[in-house]
Amino acid sequence: MNGDSETGPCTQAANVTHPILWSYVGTITQIAYNNSVYGALTPTSLGPSDRGYCYFCGMSSAVTTMSQSIDLFPYVTDIVSGNVSFNLSAWLGGWTNQDDSAQVSVDFLNYAYQIVGNRTTIGPVLATDRGFTTSL
Structure with a gap:
């Protein structure tokens, strides 16, 4: 259920776009790999070749957790x-x-x-x- 961060919108800017189908504590967002504002991971960064369009990011929270049932x-x-x-x-x-x-x-x-x-x-x-x- 959105385990790959591909369900719902992914931020293309500096705003926070919370993942759907998850409960969370802390600031969590779904970021597009081609987000030029964050720029942490790109479509060509080290990682899976079948990565999709987005990833989960815990932002600057000391501790971020996500859960789902x-x-x-x-x-x-x-x-x-x-x-x-x-x-x-x-x-x-x-x-x-x-x-x-x-x-x-x-x-x-x-x-x-x-x-x-x-x-x-x-x-x-x-x-x-x-x-x-x-x-x-």
């Missing part, structure tokens, strides 16, 4: 029978020499909002992981 009840029969699996992947990055500590996690919850199984996490990505460059 997806109801998997329509798939309960397949889940219980073990016929499905999941694949968590993400392109994580940060700004120059800052340890932005980007990471993504997934928890599966039951209807009482209790975690079922183990949390899966990718990251954090630190400045040394990116070679002290702004990249994904």
Whole structure:
């Protein structure tokens, strides 16, 4: 559900364009890769070749978090029978020499909002992981 920052508008200026389908704490925006005002990442910056048009940016908040809940009840029969699996992947990055500590996690919850199984996490990505460059 907008995991790639491609749903909804992406800012082409200095304004904040909050991502849709996400809850968030801190200032988060969807920025177009060709945004000449921010200029952090461009379509040719290091990162995925199939990157799309936009990326999520935590701006200048000390801590920014995003979350979303997806109801998997329509798939309960397949889940219980073990016929499905999941694949968590993400392109994580940060700004120059800052340890932005980007990471993504997934928890599966039951209807009482209790975690079922183990949390899966990718990251954090630190400045040394990116070679002290702004990249994904």
